[in-house]
Amino acid sequence: MLARIKALRSGLRRSEQKVADLVLNRPNAVISAPIATIAEEANVSEPTVIRFCRAIGCAGFQDFKLRLAGSLASGIPYIYSGVNPGDRAEDLSAKIFDRAIATLVQVRNHVNTDALERAITLLANADRIEFYGHGASGIVAQDAQHKFFRLGVPTVAYTDPHIHSMSAAILKPGSAVVAISHTGRSADIVRSAELAREAGADVVAITACGSPLAEVSSVALFADVSEDTDTYTPMTSRIAHLTISDILAVGVALRRGPDLVKQLEKTKRNLAEKRVQGDPA
Structure with a gap:
């Protein structure tokens, strides 16, 4: 909080x-x-x-x-002490790990499970899913697409604002967009979410509470993390977004049932052929 x-x-x-x-x-x-x-x-x-x-x-x-x-x-401080130039590796490691753990606990304690349920339902019923993000959020979008494409739904990740705005405008009802933004104030992401809604698609936002992106989405999943993304590369917010996308992927996989298990087994067999055989020891 x-x-x-x-x-x-x-x-x-x-x-x-x-x-x-x-x-x-x-x-x-x-x-x-x-x-x-x-x-x-x-x-x-x-x-x-x-x-x-x-x-x-x-x-x-x-x-x-x-x-x-x-x-x-929870007993976990919401702000961790910053790293210092003189920090040893063990101090640096402890600070970064503690910050990441505290962030995940914060997001877990405040996640809206009703919103999660609605988001999973939307994505499980979608006939196409597109992921939008810029910068570090673009990397999260690509990671999410990597999880979802194996679930038997056509998926794509766009990190170029011109591309995802054009794609959003021609979506059809039954499609879904997952828009990812730490601040929720990226004008291009917000506009593409608006275009997707106008086209009849649903929008799941992974963003900050009260942000413009949250306002235009069908369902908003909040990851309110204190982080200065204007100065520093997003770190803990990215971890929170990755975890939320993991929850969505697992939730959709469970919804799609036994048929998906057979499909995943087939992909595993194909991957096994690409590994060097032998005793790991």
Whole structure:
């Protein structure tokens, strides 16, 4: 929850940002405080506190407090100490591993399972699936396509905005798009998602809560990870996106049933022919 608030803060109203700052600075105090106290401490009205809760994806004030308490109860810090030039390999390793683990736990604890169920259903019933992404998200899109193409559905991954915009415009009902963006604010990705919806296709977004991409999608799966992607190459957000695409691929595979098992066995046999035979020892 703290990672989500930090990621969404810049898009909130100025009065809501005051509530966000209070929560980020004093999360444990907020858990036990009534709404009137929070409003007074943040110097805002009580309705503003409720609007803040809804703006970050909660049903209301009580839902927000429950989810915040669950986040803090995990005992895993939402921000890890940055690496330093003098770090030894063991320090660097520990920091990067801890950050990756904490990110996956955060996303797991806040994943909307109802949205996951809807996304899996859409993809399992699709007669064509296209994956869109740019930069690091483009690599995630290609990885997802590599998982899905073996499931017996025509798939393709596009990382060029001109190509996926043209493809989105000519999709047909029954097709599906998986649009991947950490910020959800890439204008080209958002526009292609809009074009796909206008063409009658469904759009599953893997993105940030409250983002423009989430707003135009059929189903949004949130991976709210605190990461400065304007300066640094996405790392932990990419891991979260890869894991969500794994969940979708496994879910679709299970939905497609016994016929898919036979197909996967056939591909495994073909791969076996390409391996050098011999004793691994």
